[in-house]
Amino acid sequence: MCSTVSSSRHSSCCCHAHARWRTVTGNHQMISKIAKDPVTSLYTISIKADQSPLVVDLAGSLVWSTCPPSAAAHSTVQCESATCAMAKEQSPPRCRYVDGGRFWENRQPGSTECACTVHPLNPVTGECSTGDLTSLAMSANTTNGTMELRPEESFAVLGACAPSRLLTSLPVGATGVAGLSRGPLSLPSQLTAQRGFGNKFALCLPDFAIFGDTPVYLSVPDPRIYIDYTTTIPYTPLVTNPANTGGHYIPVKGISVSWHAADATAALPRGGLDIDVRTGRGGVVLSTTTPYTIMRPDVFRAFAMAFDDAIMRGKIPMTTMRRVQATKPFELCYNGAFPMLKRSGYDMPYIKLELGNGATRNWTLFNSNYMVQVEGAMCVGILPMGPRGMPVAGEPAVVIGGKQLEDNLLVFDLEKQRLGFSMLLPYQLSSCRSSNFFRN
Numbered sequence: 484m485c486s487t488v489s490s491s492r493h494s495s496c497c498c499h500a501h502a503r504w505r506t507v508t509g510n511h512q513m514i515s516k517i518a519k520d521p522v523t524s525l526y527t528i529s530i531k532a533d534q535s536p537l538v539v540d541l542a543g544s545l546v547w548s549t550c551p552p553s554a555a556a557h558s559t560v561q562c563e564s565a566t567c568a569m570a571k572e573q574s575p576p577r578c579r580y581v582d583g584g585r586f587w588e589n590r591q592p593g594s595t596e597c598a599c600t601v602h603p604l605n606p607v608t609g610e611c612s613t614g615d616l617t618s619l620a621m622s623a624n625t626t627n628g629t630m631e632l633r634p635e636e637s638f639a640v641l642g643a644c645a646p647s648r649l650l651t652s653l654p655v656g657a658t659g660v661a662g663l664s665r666g667p668l669s670l671p672s673q674l675t676a677q678r679g680f681g682n683k684f685a686l687c688l689p690d691f692a693i694f695g696d697t698p699v700y701l702s703v704p705d706p707r708i709y710i711d712y713t714t715t716i717p718y719t720p721l722v723t724n725p726a727n728t729g730g731h732y733i734p735v736k737g738i739s740v741s742w743h744a745a746d747a748t749a750a751l752p753r754g755g756l757d758i759d760v761r762t763g764r765g766g767v768v769l770s771t772t773t774p775y776t777i778m779r780p781d782v783f784r785a786f787a788m789a790f791d792d793a794i795m796r797g798k799i800p801m802t803t804m805r806r807v808q809a810t811k812p813f814e815l816c817y818n819g820a821f822p823m824l825k826r827s828g829y830d831m832p833y834i835k836l837e838l839g840n841g842a843t844r845n846w847t848l849f850n851s852n853y854m855v856q857v858e859g860a861m862c863v864g865i866l867p868m869g870p871r872g873m874p875v876a877g878e879p880a881v882v883i884g885g886k887q888l889e890d891n892l893l894v895f896d897l898e899k900q901r902l903g904f905s906m907l908l909p910y911q912l913s914s915c916r917s918s919n920f921f922r923n
Contacts, residue, residue, distance in 0.1 A: 515691065530622070531620065535658040537660055538657050540771060542662075543662025543663060545573060545603055547614070548659035557644060562597045571599075575611055578610060579610045582646055599616040603645040607651075615644045618639045618640070619641070620637065622638070645659060680696060683696045687699070688891070699713050701915070718904075724766055731769045731895065732879075733769070735767040736756060738785075738836060738837065740789045743799075745797035756880045768882055772875075773885065776881065776887050778867055778880070780868055783814070790832065791806065794817065809862065814863070814866060818859075821861060834853060852889070891907060
């Protein structure tokens with residue numbers, strides 16, 4: 484608890500948040516429910532002790548939440564500590580401050596003495612603020628490696644305080660952001676350091692997140708049979724961007740589109756998707772705060788030509804398939820004359836992200852992983868970069884967004900620096916909802 488020092492003028496918090504880096508008693512893996520906000524298409528995780536949701540941000544280096552700007556409200560971390568130095572290394576390189584960096588300016592002298600201040604970032608607006616590094620109360624269900632959901636356990640993580648003005652464009656009711664990057668103060672990294680359960684976490688959007696090295700059982704076509712998908716899915720190495728070491732980058736070397744007998748390869752320049760090791764620009768990165776995949780203009784033009792070519796050459800003879808006027812924000816729309824498959828939706832082209840660096844398989848996007856129905860048309864949920872640039876830091880060549888990550892078991896094995904990906908689970912007659920967790 485935070486002790487206070489009172490005077491005739493003010494009372495101020497003078498205790499310090501503890502950096503909980505030691506393994507705690509009990510190392511069961513943790514699981515939390517995820518929800519998708521229908522207005523913003525953002526994902527939230529219910530992991531705070533008060534159950535107020537936090538936005539899931541794969542690129543986020545910190546956990547942050549709104550805190551009352553009163554001196555006695557929370558504990559702080561010493562500004563000269565190693566933990567504070569580590570936190571300051573995670574500060575965003577450029578951002579617009581919602582308060583001019585003066586969130587705590589009304590605190591009395593001494594109340595912020597030697598308190599570690601950090602810079603929480605809103606991943607949607609690109610705005611940031613200045614706030615104390617403090618201890619945030621959390622709770623989550625645990626699992627023992629089976630399909631059994633065990634009782635909740637309470638714990639704490641270090642996180643940043645932020646003003647309510649930083650919540651602009653986030654889902655109604657959300658109180659902050661849960662950063663899931665490879666950085667040392669992200670939520671997965673802190674849980675790994677506390678609990679010693681392996682530097683792994685898994686996402687199955689839009690339903691759940693699991694932290695720790697554990698099987699993930701999903702049902703197969705026979706609903707009575709469950710298999711551990713972490714042992715059957717392909718894996719690709721994660722790539723490190725020297726300018727953005729926390730980002731989850733994958734080694735995409737090319738993009739192709741296939742439909743029926745037609746194959747079309749995007750005409751990209753050699754190395755067009757690679758990371759420039761000098762500047763950090765380029766590369767392909769995953770994002771949960773971008774609703775759709777975004778491509779650099781030259782990459783999108785090459786992809787769009789390949790997709791249109793595969794559609795026109797692969798369509799069934801005598802059909803009326805044609806390109807139609809796009810509905811914003813989409814650029815590629817068709818008249819919807821796609822045939823139906825028996826069990827897995829519309830018969831549509833496959834988009835292949837061709838992986839290198841020893842990946843065990845290419846990442847294929849199927850029908851509902853990219854197609855969006857808009858006003859009677861079928862539109863491709865892959866967009867060109869807009870005039871404001873890329874929605875994530877570092878100017879990547881491609882940002883793989885939430886639409887392409889949904890119904891796809893993603894296993895982030897940060898010990899082995901690799902990513903497991905199931906690809907579209909409904910195409911395999913399974914789904915994230917087929918887990919035994921959180922069933923009503």
